[in-house]
Amino acid sequence: MQACWLVLALTWMPFAHATPLRVISLAPHATELAYAAGLGPNMVAASAYSDYPQPAQSLERVANYRGVKLERIIALQPDLILAWRGGNPPKPLEALAELGFTIRYLNPDTLSDIGQFIRELGHYSESPDIATRNANAFDQKLAQLNAQYRSAEPVPYFYLLSDTPLMTASNRAWPSQLFRLCGGKNIFADSPAAYPQVNMEQVITRAPKVLFHTGEQLPDSWHSMAELLPKATRQFTWSLNPDWLTRATPRALNAAEQICTALDEVRQAQ
Structure with a gap:
């Protein structure tokens, strides 16, 4: 059991970098989650339609409904790639993984996953308090709506x-x-x-x-x-x-x- 917790802890330890972490998002919802987790300053590129928050609109586009720009992503040398299993083509992502790039898939099943994803991505941020604050606010609002409309x-x-x-x-x-x-x-x-x-x-x-x-x-x-x-x-x-x-x-x-x-x-x- 201790070994299991150690693996989980290491999985979400922030990267130790002399330069700021470089993050690329390959889906609009992943872009928004990254900003909610405090990774806005680390974003170097995103997918088409990544239009929220406003700073995301100026990011270079490296993915759209036709696919991803594999060579450009490699050239940007991201430390973390946020992807959407089912929304992004698998072969380019498999190629990126084989080259050693770190890929985090953000595929939500339930509404509660949103707060959890924000917390997890906060481990990569230099300001994890932003992720904690936004995740807590989301969870509290979700709980309030659940309580209000349960019956x-x-x-x-x-x-x-x-x-x-x-x-x-x-x-x-x-x-x-x-x-x-x-x-x-x-x-x-x-x-x-x-x-x-x-x-x-x-x-x-x-x-x-x-x-x-x-x-x-x-x-x-x-x-x-x-x-x-x-x-x-x-x-x-x-x-x-x-x-x-x-x-x-x-x-x-x-x-x-x-x-x-x-x-x-x-x-x-x-």
Whole structure:
């Protein structure tokens, strides 16, 4: 047991460097977690769409949906690479690992993982108190929302991910955790696919009481389909911030607060 704890301790010991640690992030949520952990001064490059916090916008881009710039990453000689298993292509990362680069995969399964990731990354920071403060704030806010909505009346909802084709998110998908936190009942919870393609007849039959979507307004093609829904459902239509909803970062709880407010309005109207 002592040997096990020693291995864990060594795994998360800060690097001893004469020069500042150099960090590259290959996913937007990993970039945000790095800043939350106090690694902002250490960031030398990031992926496309790493737009939060504001300083991340000026970082060199070394990854996008097409892949990663392997040669450029090697040239930058990072001490730590933050990656996303499933979101980044495996072969370039395997090549980087074989060359001796340290890669930390940040693949969250639950909301509580966010605070844990921040704490772990704080071990690499010269200001670990930043990570501790941000992780504690996240955990406290999550606990407060859990306590507030643990016994809330379930509200059936439909999350419109795409209108052509008509797609949503099942309980296997990351965003569904935020809806469940607030007492949302996913009408497509049991779909075997994380992001299933559905049809309007299924949506109507399952009778959602509220509709969520991302973006400033609903797609034009949705409006003709929505006329088939009950008027009460069309009344409760909410737009969510896509970055808050889909990224596993502290701002995910901002999306949860949006959702909780919407579901509370439905409950009050019943």
